[in-house]
Amino acid sequence: MQQPDVSSRTGDVTCLVMAAIFLAGFAAVAIKLKDVQLDNVASITSAGEKQMLRRIRTPGERGRILASDGTVLASNRPVRLITLNPEHFQSRTQDMTATNIHNAVESAAIVVGRDSPLSMHDIERHIKRNLARPLIVWRDVTDSELARFAEHEDMLPGFECEETLVREYPEGSLASHVLGYVGRDRVDAGSGERRFNYVEFEMRGRAGLEERYDSFLRGAPGEDAVTVDARGFARKEWTVVPPQNGPDLILSLDVAMQRAAEEQLRGLKGACVALDPRNGAVLAMASSPDYNANLFVPVLTQELWQDMSNDPSKPLLNRAISGSYAPGSTFKPVTALAGMGAGFSPAAGYECTGAYRLGKMSIRCTHLWGHDPPVLDLTMALKESCNPFFCDLGMRAGTNALIMAARKAGLGARTHIDLPGEAQGIVPDDEWKRANWGEKWYPGDLAQMSIGQGMLLVTPLQMARLAGGLGTGKLATPHLKAGEKGETEPLPFPEWQLEAVRKGMKRVVKDGTGRKAGTNLAVEVAGKTGTAEVGRGATRRKNAWFIAYAPAANPTVALAIVIENGETGGATAAPKAREILKARFGELAQSGGKEGA
Amino acid sequence: MNLKMLLRFNWVLFASMLALLACGTVAIWSAGNAREAIFHGMWMNHLFTALIGLVLYFLLALTDYRIVIRLVSPVAYAVSLVLLIAVLAFGSTVYGGRRWLWFFQPSEIAKLCTLVFLAGMWAWANALEIPLKGFCAFSAFALAAAVPAALILLEPDLGTTLAFIPAAIAMLVAGDVGRKGVLIAVATGAIAASVVLGAVYEAEKPGQLPEKREAILRHLPLKPHQVKRVKTFLFPESDPMGAGYNLRQSLIAIASGGFSGRGIGKGETNRLKYLPSSVSMNDFIFCVWAEETGYAGSLLLIALYTALCSAGAWIAWAAADTAARMLAIGLVTLVFAHAYINMAMCIGLVPITGLPLPFISSGRTFLVTMMAALGLLQSISIHKEEST
Numbered sequence: 001m002q003q004p005d006v007s008s009r010t011g012d013v014t015c016l017v018m019a020a021i022f023l024a025g026f027a028a029v030a031i032k033l034k035d036v037q038l039d040n041v042a043s044i045t046s047a048g049e050k051q052m053l054r055r056i057r058t059p060g061e062r063g064r065i066l067a068s069d070g071t072v073l074a075s076n077r078p079v080r081l082i083t084l085n086p087e088h089f090q091s092r093t094q095d096m097t098a099t100n101i102h103n104a105v106e107s108a109a110i111v112v113g114r115d116s117p118l119s120m121h122d123i124e125r126h127i128k129r130n131l132a133r134p135l136i137v138w139r140d141v142t143d144s145e146l147a148r149f150a151e152h153e154d155m156l157p158g159f160e161c162e163e164t165l166v167r168e169y170p171e172g173s174l175a176s177h178v179l180g181y182v183g184r185d186r187v188d189a190g191s192g193e194r195r196f197n198y199v200e201f202e203m204r205g206r207a208g209l210e211e212r213y214d215s216f217l218r219g220a221p222g223e224d225a226v227t228v229d230a231r232g233f234a235r236k237e238w239t240v241v242p243p244q245n246g247p248d249l250i251l252s253l254d255v256a257m258q259r260a261a262e263e264q265l266r267g268l269k270g271a272c273v274a275l276d277p278r279n280g281a282v283l284a285m286a287s288s289p290d291y292n293a294n295l296f297v298p299v300l301t302q303e304l305w306q307d308m309s310n311d312p313s314k315p316l317l318n319r320a321i322s323g324s325y326a327p328g329s330t331f332k333p334v335t336a337l338a339g340m341g342a343g344f345s346p347a348a349g350y351e352c353t354g355a356y357r358l359g360k361m362s363i364r365c366t367h368l369w370g371h372d373p374p375v376l377d378l379t380m381a382l383k384e385s386c387n388p389f390f391c392d393l394g395m396r397a398g399t400n401a402l403i404m405a406a407r408k409a410g411l412g413a414r415t416h417i418d419l420p421g422e423a424q425g426i427v428p429d430d431e432w433k434r435a436n437w438g439e440k441w442y443p444g445d446l447a448q449m450s451i452g453q454g455m456l457l458v459t460p461l462q463m464a465r466l467a468g469g470l471g472t473g474k475l476a477t478p479h480l481k482a483g484e485k486g487e488t489e490p491l492p493f494p495e496w497q498l499e500a501v502r503k504g505m506k507r508v509v510k511d512g513t514g515r516k517a518g519t520n521l522a523v524e525v526a527g528k529t530g531t532a533e534v535g536r537g538a539t540r541r542k543n544a545w546f547i548a549y550a551p552a553a554n555p556t557v558a559l560a561i562v563i564e565n566g567e568t569g570g571a572t573a574a575p576k577a578r579e580i581l582k583a584r585f586g587e588l589a590q591s592g593g594k595e596g597a
Numbered sequence: 598m599n600l601k602m603l604l605r606f607n608w609v610l611f612a613s614m615l616a617l618l619a620c621g622t623v624a625i626w627s628a629g630n631a632r633e634a635i636f637h638g639m640w641m642n643h644l645f646t647a648l649i650g651l652v653l654y655f656l657l658a659l660t661d662y663r664i665v666i667r668l669v670s671p672v673a674y675a676v677s678l679v680l681l682i683a684v685l686a687f688g689s690t691v692y693g694g695r696r697w698l699w700f701f702q703p704s705e706i707a708k709l710c711t712l713v714f715l716a717g718m719w720a721w722a723n724a725l726e727i728p729l730k731g732f733c734a735f736s737a738f739a740l741a742a743a744v745p746a747a748l749i750l751l752e753p754d755l756g757t758t759l760a761f762i763p764a765a766i767a768m769l770v771a772g773d774v775g776r777k778g779v780l781i782a783v784a785t786g787a788i789a790a791s792v793v794l795g796a797v798y799e800a801e802k803p804g805q806l807p808e809k810r811e812a813i814l815r816h817l818p819l820k821p822h823q824v825k826r827v828k829t830f831l832f833p834e835s836d837p838m839g840a841g842y843n844l845r846q847s848l849i850a851i852a853s854g855g856f857s858g859r860g861i862g863k864g865e866t867n868r869l870k871y872l873p874s875s876v877s878m879n880d881f882i883f884c885v886w887a888e889e890t891g892y893a894g895s896l897l898l899i900a901l902y903t904a905l906c907s908a909g910a911w912i913a914w915a916a917a918d919t920a921a922r923m924l925a926i927g928l929v930t931l932v933f934a935h936a937y938i939n940m941a942m943c944i945g946l947v948p949i950t951g952l953p954l955p956f957i958s959s960g961r962t963f964l965v966t967m968m969a970a971l972g973l974l975q976s977i978s979i980h981k982e983e984s985t
Contacts, residue, residue: 018910023903029899029946030895030896030899036944037852037892038892048850229868
């Protein structure tokens with residue numbers, strides 16, 4: 001028979017023990033859960049966020065570059081893209097996803113009417129590296145292509161039309177060397193807290209102001225975030241930090257002068273700089289030959305880059321700041337200052353015989369048969385650009401005085417203009433010659449240097465700055481960004497010496513070698529011509545110079561222009577300088593009775 | 598059903614089950630929505646299966662458990678053994694295990710039938726006045742439990758076996774069958790587990806020489822994937838993208854729930870498929886629930902299981918006879934073992950093993966089996982004062 005065994009002790013105890021085990025087990029789970037969900041939550045969830053969150057660096061809109069009158073020199077142009085979202089084409093395997101995308105692009109190509117630029121390899125690479133980002137199928141979509149796309153958009157799920165900005169230079173090649181150009185930035189993805197998984201296309205200044213003011217123009221990048229699923233497909237995208245657009249960069253450039261300068265240089269090799277000597281604001285800076293930076297947008301192709309770099313005329317070189325030229329006779333005012341510093345009186349006479357002889361060397365004067373009258377004072381010597389006079393003066397002053405004067409005049413050192421790639425020129429001395437030529441300094445070197453020849457090299461910018469300094473007595477630090485206060489330093493020569501030079505430079509334009517620079521201008525111009533001989537034998541040629549400041553009495557513009565392979569400074573450079581100054585000051589009214597001062 | 602039966606109906610057992618079913622439906626809805634479209638309706642499947650389960654529940658609850666224990670159990674046991682052999686012969690292979698026969702998993706049915714059969718053995722022995730104290734008695738019971746367990750292990754399905762063994766042992770203890778044998782079995786199991794854990798620890802600890810590792814593992818009766826799971830349990834960070842991936846994602850999901858959860862249907866670890874979608878509805882459904890309802894929701898689930906198991910233990914305590922008590926203890930321990938091992942593996946308390954969460958996981962055979970078990974428990978509660 002069945003036993004009445006309900007009260008068996010073993011059974012009772014078992015029930016209790018099992019109930020205790022149940023409670024203990026669930027309590028253990030609850031305690032461990034508290035640790036995971038409440039106490040230690042941060043360390044585990046940060047790992048979770050890391051695996052599902054991708055950070056994208058988004059660029060701000062690049063600031064424009066404007067001339068002083070508001071003319072837009074650089075801006076941004078929207079470009080339409082057709083992209084596709086890979087998550088829309090996801091399949092079980094990566095290969096199948098790639099095939100899906102490939103097929104979709106092929107059918108979209110028929111709709112849009114443009115061949116697919118993407119190979120299977122491109123698609124696979126995108127899947128491997130940028131799965132969470134849209135894949136750009138076509139760039140620079142035309143209106144008709146866009147219309148066809150929009151018409152059939154519902155047949156092309158997963159495709160989207162987007163806009164992106166590329167750089168545009170509305171004035172074409174105007175001020176191309178000043179502006180520079182941009183390229184694609186290889187932004188560092190960063191590390192640690194600031195690490196980005198993806199970096200959106202961002203422009204980076206590669207030359208000129210675009211390079212110098214790159215971080216200013218860029219503004220501040222923003223951050224987008226996208227959550228990705230376990231296979232890496234994008235799920236949700238949102239903006240974490242919106243990017244800040246870059247501010248506009250406003251320049252001191254005078255567009256009329258800039259255009260005139262480029263017009264005068266067209267088809268030639270050379271450079272021109274005009275600046276305001278009172279504060280260093282650059283009014284015009286031209287270099288020829290130039291280039292059209294629009295051709296580098298959206299990307300500078302390898303072939304174009306090769307062509308431009310290998311072009312013997314060096315169109316990418318900004319000759320105004322990076323070109324080093326012998327100054328020729330435009331250096332003579334410095335020789336004059338050095339001579340006066342050594343005790344030479346500006347009124348003292350010197351008889352030019354048509355050449356200066358030093359040992360076997362003979363330096364000829366342009367006035368081969370002497371001047372009329374044959375005895376010259378400083379003013380006349382400057383006016384007629386007499387070589388023997390200045391050779392003699394330089395020899396009297398001595399090497400050290402001449403070198404000191406050149407350096408005081410700002411030569412042989414960078415002007416610290418706000419542009420990259422500035423050359424510093426060369427003011428040679430004994431030490432420099434030994435180091436570079438392996439020879440000692442001869443008296444002949446001094447004679448050559450006195451007339452701006454030999455080893456002396458300057459940039460057009462240095463000469464424009466010097467011209468302004470001669471006019472105002474102050475050397476200004478040149479700058480392109482408007483609104484800068486403008487630093488000046490005194491040109492360290494006594495006022496009477498500067499006045500003597502100014503007197504000569506006025507005569508140069510009034511009735512001297514540079515008279516073509518002042519013809520019929522509304523203001524009086526003071527200047528100095530230069531014809532620098534470079535090379536020897538077959539490669540011998542002349543660089544034509546003209547430096548000037550105007551108005552002569554109270555200079556507001558200083559200018560330097562150099563034309564490679566010119567005739568003479570007076571014939572080649574001076575008339576061009578006149579045209580450029582005309583753009584600023586205007587001409588004398590032909591019928592009006594008003595005389596130039 | 599008369600009024601007395603209605604009074605003896607255990608409402609806690611019933612209500613906690615319904616509540617768990619509701620939680621499970623919500624969790625499956627969320628896990629299914631994260632998957633392909635055909636899984637979006639899985640929650641309805643769960644509800645429908647629960648409906649079938651409820652029919653079986655009441656059928657068993659209203660049937661006198663004595664009939665089930667004495668008359669049905671030998672037949673059910675025999676049938677389940679046949680099914681287990683059939684599944685090994687003709688079953689379809691899913692995820693590396695031969696567990697499916699047509700539309701159901703015989704192992705789930707076999708677990709329940711075996712427990713009922715153990716109670717049946719005791720009842721018949723008692724009726725025939727066969728003493729159940731010696732080693733022979735223990736051997737007979739152990740053999741009855743071991744045959745299906747071995748067949749399930751052959752599928753292989755370690756998790757189901759692991760949940761079954763404690764239930765069988767608890768039954769033998771409750772029935773006072775061969776106390777020494779039980780002690781020896783438990784001790785042997787504990788020692789074996791310690792040896793395995795120790796050996797894997799020694800073999801896989803950082804800086805261990807490869808040849809020594811090989812030597813240790815060669816002597817272990819574990820398959821490579823089992824070694825990996827034990828290793829992942831011992832060293833959770835050792836292989837975050839490989840064997841440790843599930844545990845890592847499980848912990849991330851649970852942790853990101855915080856206190857109040859991400860909201861139903863908003864768990865990102867689940868939605869973005871970091872929790873492998875092949876397991877998110879089944880063995881790792883607890884992570885989906887914990888991520889979306891947070892610590893509060895997890896505690897609710899634990900509270901429901903505690904209520905359910907306590908009610909089960911109460912029914913065992915108050916059972917009318919030893920066979921019923923044995924069966925009640927066995928059934929409630931089976932539910933507990935599943936619930937505990939599943940949740941504990943999700944939070945790294947025990948090694949990962951494939952095992953569903955009762956009433957929550959999607960899985961028809963398992964759900965119906967679990968509800969049948971509770972139906973039997975309910976029957977023990979309802980029919981305790983009747984005698985045959």
